Amino acid sequence: MEQSERERAIYLDPEQPIDKRVEDLLGRMTLEEKVGQMCQYSGFSEEREVLVKEGRVGSFLNVLGAEDTNKVQRMAVEHSRLGIPLIFGLDVIHGYSTIFPIPLGLASCWDPDTVRKGASIAAAEAASEGIHWTFAPMVDIARDPRWGRIAEGAGEDPYLGSAMARALVEGFQGQDLADPDTIVACPKHYVAYGGAEGGRDYNTVDISEGVLREIYLPPFKAAIVDARAGTIMSAFNDLSGVPASANRYILTFILRKEWGFDGFVVSDWNAIRELLSHGIAATPTEAAKEAVNAGVDMDMEGDVYQKNLVRLVREGEVSEGTIDEAVRRILRIKFMLGLFDRPYVDPERASQVIQSRENLEAALELARRSIVLLKNEEDLLPLKKEIESIAVIGPLADDRDAPLGSWSCQGNPKDVVTVLDGVKSRVSPETTVRYAKGCEIEGASTEGFENAVRIAKESDVAIVVVGETREMSGEAASRSSLDLPGVQEELVKAIYETGVPLVEVLLNGRPLSISWSAEHVPAILEAWFPGIQGGYALADVIFGNYNPGGKLPVTFPRTVGQVPIYYNHKNTGRPPSSDRWSSKYLDIPSTPLFPFGHGLGYTEFEYSNLQINPKRIKPSGKAKISVEVENTGDCRGDEVVQLYLRDVVASVTRPVKELKGFERITLAPGEKKTIVFTLTPEQLSFINRDLKRVVEPGIFEVMVGKSSEDIQLAGSFEVKE
């Protein structure tokens, strides 16, 4: 385009409204350029330089650093005919350079405000190096801990999952996408990816409409409708016969018509081409046609749109209107991000933003908040700082890699504070800290046991840090066993045998079946992969500088044989009981090892005065539930007050309980607080036999407690026409 024409173009005028700019630009584009906007590639190369200059690439992922993003952006903006900027995407999942706990850990905070803050920090760091778009949050509900990607989400519950989805999207996107510190979010993987059969990644999902709408869709709805995420990623999986990336029902009917989504859909990596393997397309051309007509606007790395869409339009198999609509959506987000007006980043900026003191403090706070005290017999924890000697043992005690977790983005093992570092930093100068690795995370060698046992015997207390490698969770990292890998459990047993008081610290990406430890080890801390400040956070908890208040966002099974096991299950016709002919296993109890919502602390909380108002409401009415919580112990601490509900009799079977409210509070000793929850019709509703969302008359049981099992107060109200 000529310089003079460019100056006159509406789409280049920042004063014009976005929709006008989009339409003006669309009107100038060739079909090839339009299809170009719908293509995304991973990493830059010479071959791609040609495509960029021809205006045939809309986006890159995995182009890193201010220098490179600016360089590639310049090719698009200054060397392509229309100068349409690229949108750079990246998996900024739990921090960019300042790495926070993995998302399952963030969910354990039960604290949307702090999580929102973390996401905004991740956004600012990423944006400072030219990233505009994160493939996050992952909001897939996961009821199967064999599935490695459980680490990337908020666990098993749609209510908690929705709260986390909102917080993360709001944190990434801020108030205004044009703000240089914000990036656009991309909730994924739409939808029901977490339902993979057998917990095997990428596996088939076949679920009912009720389960789809009540379990898997709510966090997406929260991200899209409440928090207004600008993009969404279509999943790899088959969904009840129609793969998600070719599923018009979810991508167009639910997403666009029901929810009014006006952003764009990007496919997961190569997911369009994989329609061939799914067996619903015979050729890449057919795959492209299926996906675009279903509502996938951008092809991630598949090269299927690039090679087929122009021809499909010319042959009348795909309408140009469909292409225009996809391009319109993509361009709108680019305009909203301000890319046309400020396509480059200031290369100086990153050094001011990345790993600033404030960001590291936020990482420490998130790590502390995410830690779950699973067990604490006879108040072994907190340890006294003046203790004479401590043995820090285990293959994860001084590991700088695992705490980063999967998708560690620009995180660097060098920045990781290990548990050993943390302990050393928090004890008094007189304390002797001894360290032994004991064994590897995997493998059969017990050679290191002797030394570990020796230092344990020489010490007043032993902290054993065990768990998983970073590669054992995340994508393509399903496990058929939930046991501690290798000989780690034997190591724990060997240290236990010494009789030294023992604290077990877990660093892992999924619930583990630590039945032996749960029975024998007096104190157990679940820290997940806690990010770069994790070692300090753990030491703060161990020595009582911080009173742990995290709660499990997912059920811990006794053994993998119980999976799937989740708290919001149905009752069955024969609920588990001592009766031989009830729903149970012969060889183990049907209860979990640690239930959803479980987590201890160093103080006590008493619940009283449950009030339900009114006791009778109309289906369109609201009920207020209030409860008083008092810190009756002797130190300041956090409690997560949890509200559960049961619809006792309905036209379809309902879960035995469902989380419908929670609040994390901090109370000083003797302090008391009234917590108020408001139940809305939406929260009382479910999908009935006609697949409609309804509130049915009848009794609702109200349960308030410290976990899904530890219910402190209960009552009920009635819904009546």
Ligand code: BGC
């Ligand atoms: C994953 C996505 C990720 C994408 C881009 C895929 O393999 O499933 O979660 O966003 O790669 O890295």
